[in-house]
Amino acid sequence: VAPSIGLGIMITRIGCFLSGCCFGKPTGCPLGMAFPENAPAGYTFPGVSVHPTQLYASGYGLVIFTTLILIDRRKHPPGFLFGFLCVLYGIARFLIDFARYYEESAIVAGGLTDNQLISIALLLFGIFMVRFSVIRSRKELKQQ
Numbered sequence: 099v100a101p102s103i104g105l106g107i108m109i110t111r112i113g114c115f116l117s118g119c120c121f122g123k124p125t126g127c128p129l130g131m132a133f134p135e136n137a138p139a140g141y142t143f144p145g146v147s148v149h150p151t152q153l154y155a156s157g158y159g160l161v162i163f164t165t166l167i168l169i170d171r172r173k174h175p176p177g178f179l180f181g182f183l184c185v186l187y188g189i190a191r192f193l194i195d196f197a198r199y200y201e202e203s204a205i206v207a208g209g210l211t212d213n214q215l216i217s218i219a220l221l222l223f224g225i226f227m228v229r230f231s232v233i234r235s236r237k238e239l240k241q242q
């Protein structure tokens with residue numbers, strides 16, 4: 099199931115791009131784009147280029163999907179792939195959120211957003227899951 103979550107991220111973020119939500123901060127970089135004024139991004143920043151964070155997120159969804167499919171070709175203990183998904187998504191979301199636009203109320207601690215704090219927790223949980231699944235698998239092998 100874990101690889102399909104990466105695929106789901108990729109597809110849903112394309113929908114976000116098409117509707118103009120989940121947009122980034124204003125930018126002068128060549129990847130920036132201005133949205134129509136009837137889209138949330140265009141309404142918030144009319145005529146201003148913003149980071150297309152939806153496409154960045156769609157890209158990391160594809161990377162997560164591909165990585166997990168390749169990893170899934172080998173045998174892994176139960177929980178390993180899900181833990182690895184949590185690690186990859188936690189890192190990707192944490193990094194993308196530096197370019198994403200949020201209202202001031204979403205910035206909670208040390209300049210980080212609430213979603214970045216959740217991403218850190220997800221990363222730590224993923225590391226725990228990967229380690230726990232490997233340790234449990236080794237113990238089961240020793241008992242056999």
